[in-house]
Amino acid sequence: MLTAFALPFTRCYMACRETDSHVCLRTPARVLIFDETGSTAALAELVAENGFAVEQCHSLKSALDQFHQRDFPLVLIRTDEGGSGLEFISQAHAPRSNICIAVTDCMGCESAIRSLRAGVRDYVVWPGCGEEIIHSLSRALEEVEHARFREDMLAMLTHDIKIPLSSILGYAALIFDEHSHELHPRSHEFVKIISASGLKILSLIDNFLTTNKIDSGRLHLCLEEVSLQPFLEDLASTFRAEIERHNLSLQLSVEHELPPLEADEGLLFRAVGNLLSNACKFSPAGSEIQIKARHSMLESAGHGPSPAICIDVCNEGPGLGPEEIPEIFERFRRGRAQGSIEGSGLGAYVVKSIVEAHGGTVTVTSVPNGLTMFSICLPFKVL
Numbered sequence: 001m002l003t004a005f006a007l008p009f010t011r012c013y014m015a016c017r018e019t020d021s022h023v024c025l026r027t028p029a030r031v032l033i034f035d036e037t038g039s040t041a042a043l044a045e046l047v048a049e050n051g052f053a054v055e056q057c058h059s060l061k062s063a064l065d066q067f068h069q070r071d072f073p074l075v076l077i078r079t080d081e082g083g084s085g086l087e088f089i090s091q092a093h094a095p096r097s098n099i100c101i102a103v104t105d106c107m108g109c110e111s112a113i114r115s116l117r118a119g120v121r122d123y124v125v126w127p128g129c130g131e132e133i134i135h136s137l138s139r140a141l142e143e144v145e146h147a148r149f150r151e152d153m154l155a156m157l158t159h160d161i162k163i164p165l166s167s168i169l170g171y172a173a174l175i176f177d178e179h180s181h182e183l184h185p186r187s188h189e190f191v192k193i194i195s196a197s198g199l200k201i202l203s204l205i206d207n208f209l210t211t212n213k214i215d216s217g218r219l220h221l222c223l224e225e226v227s228l229q230p231f232l233e234d235l236a237s238t239f240r241a242e243i244e245r246h247n248l249s250l251q252l253s254v255e256h257e258l259p260p261l262e263a264d265e266g267l268l269f270r271a272v273g274n275l276l277s278n279a280c281k282f283s284p285a286g287s288e289i290q291i292k293a294r295h296s297m298l299e300s301a302g303h304g305p306s307p308a309i310c311i312d313v314c315n316e317g318p319g320l321g322p323e324e325i326p327e328i329f330e331r332f333r334r335g336r337a338q339g340s341i342e343g344s345g346l347g348a349y350v351v352k353s354i355v356e357a358h359g360g361t362v363t364v365t366s367v368p369n370g371l372t373m374f375s376i377c378l379p380f381k382v383l
Contacts, residue, residue, distance in 0.1 A: 028053040029141050030071060033103075034063035034088055035078040040103060043076070043126050043133070050134045060084040060091075067092050071330070073144040074137060075100045076124075079115045089118045099140045149212060161204060164197035171197075195241045203277060206270060207346040214353045219267075221357055225260040226268060228293045228309070235269065235291075239276055247285040254293045261309055261380055263358055271354040271362075274347040275313040275374045282317035282372070290314040298360065298379050308360070309380055314373040320366040328364065351376070 031052045033044050038058055048054045055072070057063035067075065067088075075092070079085035079102040089100055102115035102123035115123055122140060124133045171190040176183060184190065213219040232252050236243075243250050261268070272291075279289045291313055298308035320328060329352040351374075355362045360378035 029073050029144075030055065031074045031076060031137070032057065032063065032066055032072040033076045034058075034060075034085065035076075035103070036060075036084060037078060040076070040078060040126060043103065046130050046133065047076075047137065050137075052137065060088060063088055064091055073098060073148075074140055076103050077101070077115075077120070078103045079120075079123075086114065086118050089115075089120065099144055101136065101140060152208065152211075161201050164200040167197040168194050168201075192241045192245055196245050199238075199242060203273070207274065207350050210267075210270060210350050210354075211346050214350070219353070219357060221264040221267065223262050223264060226263045226265045227260045228258055228311070229254045231265065231269070232272075232291055232293060232311075235272060235276060238273070239280065242277070242280050243289070246280050246283065248280060248283050249288045251288055251290045252292075253290065255295055258293055258295065258309060259380055261378055263378060264354075267354045268358070271351045271376060272311055272313065274351050275376075278347060278374075279313055279315035279317075279372075283315045284317065287316045296377055298377050306379055308377050311376045311378075312373055313375075314371060316371055317369075319368040319370055319372050320364065321368055325364055325366065329362070 029052055031047055031054050033040055033047070033054060033056045035056070036058055040056070044054045044056050052074075055066055055070075057066055063077075066072070075088075075098065077085035077088050077100060085102065092100070099122075100120045102120045103126050104115070104123055105126065121143075122136055124136050126133070171193050174184055175187045175190050210219065232254065236250055236252060239250070276289070276291070283289055291311065293309060293311050296308045296310040297305040299305055329348045352362050355376050355378065358378050360376060362374065362376050364372065364374050366372040
């Protein structure tokens with residue numbers, strides 16, 4: 001039973017076949033540059049040209065607001081005489097998973113020494129050697145990624161996996177009575193719960209591993225033709241126990257003569273599976289989840305609309321407020337209505353990253369306490 005459930009979710013980690021369709025994705029790391037003097041515009045341009053996503057702030061308040069509202073692994077702060085760089089350090093309380101780097105105007109100057117004493121991890125000289133600056137940023141980013149990997153793994157082991165694993169152990173102990181040597185009358189129900197909990201653990205691990213592949217630039221696509229009718233039937237079979245456990249029903253709808261997609265089947269399975277998993281979590285008992293595959297058009301910058309296929313996952317539930325939708329695809333973001341419902345906050349981030357690696361888009365429309373629909377739209381070639 002567990003092997004059957006695990007197979008589709010592990011496909012995306014099987015070795016890629018030799019193919020001309022090979023794609024690698026890396027999410028740009030965000031860098032916050034705080035400089036009240038406005039003298040680091042060229043530095044910001046240098047950093048952006050080397051693959052970082054740069055945000056510049058010229059006041060202490062805006063820098064602190066940005067730092068606390070968004071995820072900036074790296075922060076560059078001007079710490080020369082008269083600036084507020086050191087004050088930023090004292091107020092930001094940056095954890096180990098964020099690194100502050102001081103920007104100074106000369107090697108070994110007093111401001112660099114003060115910055116290191118205040119808690120920055122490194123300093124760079126600007127104006128200075130661009131290659132050395134980028135090397136310093138890359139080294140710091142690698143340190144951040146290692147620290148976050150350890151923190152994320154620890155959090156997953158101590159919280160996300162602990163709950164379903166306890167469920168597996170508890171119900172496994174109840175299935176067989178060692179004294180009477182008979183199966184428990186509810187053993188069939190217990191097996192379903194064990195299977196669903198095992199699937200939950202596997203999904204958490206897969207999302208965690210996929211996230212680290214995305215962030216480190218090691219997410220590779222192995223493209224092949226994917227026929228959506230058997231693909232979605234496979235997905236429905238995988239989630240059958242979870243759907244039944246929540247007393248839900250699932251309706252599949254695939255438009256007639258829908259052409260196959262050119263996609264990485266394993267990663268696409270992970271993306272649509274994440275959406276279906278969320279739908280199962282938030283749908284009220286007795287309701288219906290709908291998955292639809294249909295023709296559509298995909299807008300692409302500079303090329304106009306092109307033929308595409310959309311996969312919609314619809315469910316009723318608490319929904320998302322308008323202010324939550326723009327943030328729902330960020331790492332570790334969870335909807336406010338999620339409350340005590342289990343989840344890592346990585347599912348939607350993984351969906352967006354996989355879909356964009358295929359050249360597609362993912363959108364969401366939601367009515368609070370009504371219908372929520374996630375739509376994956378992927379391009380296809382007209383033969």
